[in-house]
Amino acid sequence: MNGDKHNLHHRSTPQTTTLLKPPNTNISINNFNLKKPSNYQHITENPTEWRGWSSLSDASCLRWTGTDVLDMFKYHPVPCLFAVSLLFFMGVEYTLRMIPSSSPPFDIGFVATAGLHRVLVSSPALNTVLAGLNTVFVGMQTAYIIGVWVVEGRPRxxxxxxxxxxxxxxxxxxxxxxxxxxxxxxxxxxxxxNVSFFLFYSGHVAGSVIASLDMRRMRRWELAILFDTLNLLQVVRLLSTRGHYTIDLAVGVGAGILFDSLAGKYMNKVVVADVDGSYKNRALLS
Known part of the structure; x- marks a missing residue:
């Protein structure tokens, strides 16, 4: 029994993470989890008294080694790829000649879907059918998002x-x-x-992402995959009909993720406030 208690305590202990290697119990210079200053406990308890920038001789970069750099590429290839892409696009930004103000906007998604656009131009009936199917999908998103609130009592x-x-x-x-x-x-x-509408950002895409994320939380994997597939087809159609720019659709994905996260933080705050007695009536947000 004592062993079980010990294991339980051990499992609940927070684990520190490192920048360049997977978590390791040893604090090592070689994995960039740099040596703690001698007054570390005092610093963490009194952060306003920390003056780490006052002495450049203690700068962490002075303790980096060639092994550290290699470990960065080995254990964290994605951030390294982002760093390379940053340098690449900095070069592009400084050398690319922007299109003149008299020209229509350049959109790489429009270029990629030029063939589908020509098909839809030549077939208005097909365009109407696809538009109707897309509207049905928007209805599915709306029904799910409202349904999980009014039926399941989950308003996130x-x-x-x-x-x-x-x-x-x-x-x-x-x-x-x-x-x-x-x-x-x-x-x-x-x-x-065909009424006027805001282009930035795509509510079609963001709503689909919000619904899909909720499905994943509830382990409704098949339904989530279906929504993601329909969302991808929706993106292709919106580009083909020029109903959105590529940037609208890309930001729509990020917006869905962002606002789902913010809604989760809000709901957690409401629940905590209710437990503390600060909210006597949370209305329908239960």
């Missing part, structure tokens, strides 16, 4: 969607982008009736 996805669409409205109004010249509208599309 609904809160995330409210956060997301509010922010989208603010950004869409703040910088109003021109509708692409080759835009192929349809009365079956959403918003229904």
């Amino acid at each position: 996805a609904a809160v995330a969607a409210l956060f997301m669409f509010t922010c989208r409205g603010i950004l869409g109004y703040s910088t109003q982008l021109p509708v692409p010249e080759e835009f192929l509208g349809s009365g079956a599309d959403f918003p229904v009736g």
Whole structure:
């Protein structure tokens, strides 16, 4: 029994992580988990008294070795790839000649879907069918997000969607982008009736991501994969019809992830406040 208690205590102990190698109980210079200063405990308890920048002779970079650099590439290839891409795009940014203001925006997604765009131009009926199917998918997103709140009593996805669409409205109004010249509208599309709409960012994509993330939390893997697949097809269609720029769709993915995370933090805060007695009535957010 004592052994079990010991193991339980051991498992619950927080593990420190390192920058360049997987977690290791040994603090080593060679893995960039650099040596703690002699007054480490005092520093952590009184962070305002830490003056680590006052002495450059203690700078951590002075203790880096060639092995450290190799370990960085070995154990963390993704950040290293990002570092290389940063240098590459810095070069691109300083050498690329931007398109003139008199020209339509350049969009690589439009270039990639030029063939599909020509097909939809020549077949308005197909464009209408695809628009209708996309509207059905938007209805599926909406039904799921509202359904898990009113049926299952889990409002996180609904809160995330409210956060997301509010922010989208603010950004869409703040910088109003021109509708692409080759835009192929349809009365079956959403918003229904070819009304004006905000381009930045894509609420279609962000809503799909919010629903998919909720499905994954509930281990509804097959449904989540279905939504992700339909979302990908939706992205291709929106590019083909010029209903969104590529940047709108890419940011839509990030927005879905961001606002789902913010909704989770909000819900945790509400629950804690309710336990503390600060909220006497949380209305329907239970």
